[in-house]
Amino acid sequence: SSGRAIVVAATTVSLAMVGLYASGVTVIGLLGLAAVFGVATAAVGAVTLVPAVLGLIGVRIDRLHVGRTVAESGSDTDAWHHYAAAIGRRPWTYLGAGLVVLALIAAPALSLSTGHVGDGANPTSYTSRQAYDTLARGFGAGVNGPFTIVVARANPSTGMNGAESSLRAALLATNDVASVSPVTLSPNGSALVSTLVPRTGPQSASTAALFTRLLEVTLPRALKGTGDTGYVTGVAASQIQFDQLIAQRIPLIIAVVVVLAFLLIMTVFRSLFLALKAAMLNLLSIAAAYGVLVAVFQWGWGRSLLGLDQNVPVEAYVPMLLFAIVFGLSMDYEIFLLSRVKETWDLTGDNHDAVATGLSRTGRVISAAAMIMVSVFLSFVTSDLVAIKQLAVGLAASVAIDATLIRLLLVPATMFLFGNRNWWLPGWLDRALPRITVE
Template identity: 40%
Template structure:
């Protein structure tokens, strides 16, 4: 592979205009397709295989047209302290709001709270439900203004009025300003790392091109494959992060080969053949992790994973083609200032004595990476124990992990949705915000109404149920729907137990009534999704880790290195889970991050965290350890190979990790709890994996293993394909081509490892 990518890099360098124009044409073509493509249909968030979804499907079938997907608003009225909303003045103000809203644009209907008995027992709180003919995203400014003006009039009359539902709720985006901040920080890290504006700007430029191509492709194919507006969120986030990282590794290797004295074209080819090989396999691990999300069986996750995998694949291709082409336009500009001076005085330098030139080359041999590697080599066991103990301690809170789907209760108290939630919970009880919907299928039952009433009475008498609503039958009279209000909040563990209890009563009731029922509603959906994710987590880990193990086995030609890589990943991801639970569930340091309400961890968080972090962790593993493997193959002792790998890769891996953390940390500032949680989880996971696992645990384990780290049974060595990630074929073609510059002054301890 190294030889093929070497030729590809040189070809892209020589045909720089053609390669650049080709990518511009691709960007223009997919951009045109995105503009002309029809809008993607709203397919909803179907969750096949769970009871809640079966109930929704039954409702769609038996109550045609009754399932409203339009926007809704729940206007909550709270009387001043000591007063009641039923007082004449307050009642008049409430009825005026309902009247004005009902006549507004796009309104399907507005229910008067006094007619619907939507008044609390103490008459201090009431609510009116407003439904719209269109989805929340399609509401016009006029429709929203009508609602806002009516609400303000009630406030002027002395009532406290808040609005729940999705009509006025802002839809936070996982990009925008946060993504811009991440790019700015990434640019600063690149500038510090490379010391050249051209070298810092090139990875940013190619990453933006890659994200542009991938996002435009997603938009162009949205209607064909039913991709929603959120499908590209993960693709955008990862595309910009890995796009910068992959280009940075190729540029860094190009600069290194230029420092060895190679001509620009040769250096570009060598960079593509060596660093490019690592990019290919690092990208494959990310693609495997993202495509593996399809194992979970949630269509939304599958589409997001495949779209993000496509974005990563595009980033890999750009790193192998467009980056060498742009290097041809900037062969000296991407070098550091001292390297540019050396290149300018090349002829003078070539006339210097050989010993003097060798001494000059060794000027960059001893850096922070090599010094840290030697520190670990001198005391590998204490470093290993400290890393494992530290990550293990941080991971302890994961034993108390509770999954759910935070709703309005997790929003900031500055939002009207959160205040409406609190007012309803105070006036009607904590379970009012998450009623359970019971769908009774009495088709084929002799006495359908009698069966429904018996089921209603039994569920209403269940401990933990405050009240049940009257059953509503369909036109055929064979299906009914009613609500059961729990006594506890939607995210409370007791509510989960209640759902399980009601479902456990089903066999006895079905036997007695010959009618079946399903439990659904937002609360039940969240419970079912959390359980589905928990059940899928182990199979997902098995598939992803298994495939990645095979891939790393081929790359490193070692049994122990892939096992060590997987074990290190599990440590880092468990520690990240522990940190997320400690902050967002237990509330440790929550104020520092602006977390106003603690509660269950988002149901999809484990899958997101495992998938994304696994791919990125293997990125760092491949980039760091392939350089060690390269040095080992070319004759270094195991300890010295570790030093060589760190000397050449540590600085770039650290920069890559800082860029990732910058991109993900930008989302911690979001007002949306779920986005804040994802941003924090990913940023802390990268911190643990890059700086603790890859920088401490990896060299410590390899130092303890010595030559055994690179052991492979002979029969397996014969079976595995030789893909030559280390560029051995390039070194045979030109002995100095891919060989790392030797460290002429290794310390004695590392040399004997």
């Protein structure tokens, strides 16, 4: 049964990572594909290599036995069973308390602001940061993220005829513009180019708003009736467009991954409610992780512990990667827990006993696995790259929240509340879905 559970869990994680292709960014899609290969390799090893090695070692594995210092297995299982029974006696209380705590952690996510974290967020010992600060002090924050204004001319054979002065005047009249260089005509007359310096730095929301205003308002008005086409380019402009693309695609990625995972859980466990519950609770877990990111990096709670000297936006691609990874890991825990619950349910038909037994059999393993993963993720906090710090904090927080509040509190509480309805599936849907089991 554990072998099939591993395969189903690996499939769920893979579906979450494949969802990254919906980002529309090739490199991010390839990262998802690489993760799928890694997950598949681990799953194949778990169901083939590990049993083979254990078979070869046999009873000799006990020679490496590590003595227990706290409790024997039986008493440990009993403790988890008593904990599950306590939830079963007052499920509404535990559910309400868990949701309140989760809501408080997730609340900062309402202020989530994504952007690009550039040299201005590097450690002050970096020469790139020192140069960034020197330029900002001498010429203004915007000099670190200038825009290049390009105009493709409809009639290259004509001279500028004053077009350069009117274009420059229109650019200078735009809010939040610090300076505009003289407009230059290309040697073949096909293009005009100018450098525009914003008043604010490349990480500022005002700079992103200026980019949109230039592209959608200033240039179309300045070039109206000429047939010319205006563009805004440069490193800062590319970063802003990338951020905007990711922001537009995140809802699609979430929808694709949630629907695929919902269908898989419903098919495997033959339950409409369990699939819906798993999707909703996993989304709450991710929202809580986003809340932690906002509190730490945007609001600066404990930022000094991470070696940061200023508040920074959340890197645009971090929420997307965090969603795919966390959703996959959360479903992994969910399948592991539900597979044990369903085993007992199929044997006894007693939902209360099934939930208590499933939690008692998996609680210790889930907690231990979460502790290992949190430790691994937190080790990356020492990186000098802010994006790596953000991924590390987000992943560590999400795993800790998921393995405690979600998996060991909200999941059993909701399953106790719904009783036998946990296993309800409309007859027509039961007949339509393929049969995939973890037993």
